[in-house]
Amino acid sequence: MKKTKKLLACLIAAATMFTMGSTAFAEEAEKPTTYTDQSKVTIKKQYNLEGQGTSPAENFKFTVAKTGVSDSAITNLEDMPEISVGDIHFDENSESTVSASTDITLPQYNSVGVYTYTITEKPGKTAGVTYDSSPVELKVTVVDDNGDLKRIVSLKKDGTKLSDDVNAFTNIYRAGTLDISKNVDGNLGDKNKYFAFDVTLNGQIDKDTAKSFSVGKTSYGKNPETITTGVKTTFYLKHGETLDIKNLPYGLTYTVEEHDYTTKEGYTTTVNKKDGRTLENQTVKNGTEKAEFINYKNNDKIDTGVNLTTLPYILVFAGVIVIAGAAFITRRRKYED
Known part of the structure; x- marks a missing residue:
């Protein structure tokens, strides 16, 4: 009997403790969350240079569309x-990567709710520049924080949240x-001549497109x-030289024609x-x-003054003369002796 009473007392004590703990957890869960109001959001941009040259000065512009509203007294976009x-x-910059940003000042909202905007970059017309056609979603969630309306902001691109x-x-x-090079070949090619x-x-x-481009010396x-x-425009090059025209944007076309030589x-x-x-x-x-x-420019039949077809016979004849002369001199010396 005593054991039963003790067991019952333990169960009552455990139940009391569990109830007190549950009450504490409930009070903690019901503790109101505090929010930090975001009055602005920063949009960052990166400008990359690929290839050889200098990225031109550029003013990038954006449009904003109202694309969603929910949980708000406002129902129309x-x-x-x-x-x-x-x-x-x-x-204008010669760095491979440069960055800049702009701040968006958010308006005051008169109602709680979730407000969604789509930010799109306007495509420009600068030659060689690729514009970012993928929009950014800006979501402003307005909450009631003890009577104060506070704005909480998130940015997403291609479904991924931006940090x-x-x-x-x-x-x-x-x-x-553009590298224009000149080489001259052949036994009659003039390597000191300038070609236009x-x-x-x-x-x-x-x-x-830029009005002009620099040319190497x-x-x-x-x-x-x-x-x-x-x-x-006319330029002159001689053998072994290269003329370079720099910072030509992709998409530009060129024609190079050598004068008639x-x-x-x-x-x-x-x-x-x-x-x-x-090259057109x-x-x-x-x-x-x-x-x-x-x-x-080459000449395979250069006139040397000697008919090469009779040269072997001439050489044989000359050899005969030399031998005969040597024999004559030798015989004369013997006769004189």
């Missing part, structure tokens, strides 16, 4: 508070160099230091190992574009 995203500007150190948008500028080339650069119709002192887009001077011309003297409407799409010109 048009009635959602407005937000706007400022431009992100980059100066504070991740770029929301990335752009790439791609540019290359006409070079024309053309931008894309729907793109903004060669031994011909009067070569232009720049070339203007859309203008045929065949009709009057007898040179045979190849460009990039193919017969001809013109080529598109820049690599780090280095090559236009390799070779001029060949």
